[in-house]
Amino acid sequence: MxxxxxxxxxxxxxxxxxxxxxxxxxxxxxxxxxxxxxxxxxxxxxxxxxxxxxxxxxxxxxxxxxxxxATSFARDVLSVADNLQRALAAIPADLRTDDKWKGLVTGLDATGREMESVLGRHGITKIEAMGQALDPNKHQAMIEMPSDQEPGTIVQEMQSGYMIKDRLLRPALVAVAKKPE
Known part of the structure; x- marks a missing residue:
């Protein structure tokens, strides 16, 4: 048990x-x-x-x-716009009033305005440079020039710059003021 x-x-x-x-x-x-x-x-x-x-x-x-x-295409078209603007700027004042040339000059002016309009419709805008402070994000300083303006101010634009929407398409080539010596 x-x-x-x-x-x-x-x-x-x-x-x-x-x-x-x-x-x-x-x-x-x-x-x-x-x-x-x-x-x-x-x-x-x-x-x-x-x-x-x-x-x-x-x-x-x-x-x-x-x-x-269209960025690449737009860059190529800008050279055409530049050449057109240079051609318009080179026309002497007396040819603008001459009856023989007046039609051609008027046509070139209209073509320049249409070029600016087309660029604008596609979001391509010109960068304002003259009198502005140098902005390395929009401007490329090519030379410094003695000037009575504030140093770093753009005093000459050699080539216009452009933006496409909010991006830089081409910087403006500019001359920047420096203190006179």
């Missing part, structure tokens, strides 16, 4: 341990599944954020392509 009494408490202890083991294992499994779920949620949120970033980047790239696709 003493063996039975010794065995009986051991059996009860084994039964309690056997019943507790699945409960502990179940809690461990539940904790593991909760961790996996939290990790999956985090990965989902990161993936959503990445998709949103890619979408925004693609939209910006498409908008830039639309706005600035």
């Amino acid at each position: 003493s063996d039975n009494t010794t065995n009986a408490p051991q059996t009860d202890l084994r039964e309690e341990t056997a019943e507790a083991a699945p409960e502990v294992a179940g809690q461990d499994r539940l904790a593991e599944l909760e961790n996996q779920l939290a990790e999956a949620k985090q990965q989902y949120l990161y993936a959503q954020a990445e998709i949103q970033n890619v979408r925004r980047r693609a939209e910006k790239d498409a908008a830039d392509a639309r706005n600035y696709a």
Whole structure:
């Protein structure tokens, strides 16, 4: 009997341990599944954020392509506009009033205005330089000239500069004032 009494408490202890083991294992499994779920949620949120970033980047790239696709062509057309402006500036005043040349001069003036209008319709604007302070983001200083103007002020424009939308298309080539010697 003493063996039975010794065995009986051991059996009860084994039964309690056997019943507790699945409960502990179940809690461990539940904790593991909760961790996996939290990790999956985090990965989902990161993936959503990445998709949103890619979408925004693609939209910006498409908008830039639309706005600035003509940049190379516009640079080439600016040389034509420059030559036209030089030709108009070279016409002497007496030819402007001469009946033989008046039609040609009027046509060239109209062509110059139309060129400026076309550039403007495509977001290409002339940079104002004369009398402005030198801005290295818009102007390229070619020389310094002694002047009574404030040093760093643009006193001569050698070539007009242009912007396309909010980007520099071509810097203005300018002469900048310096203190007289």
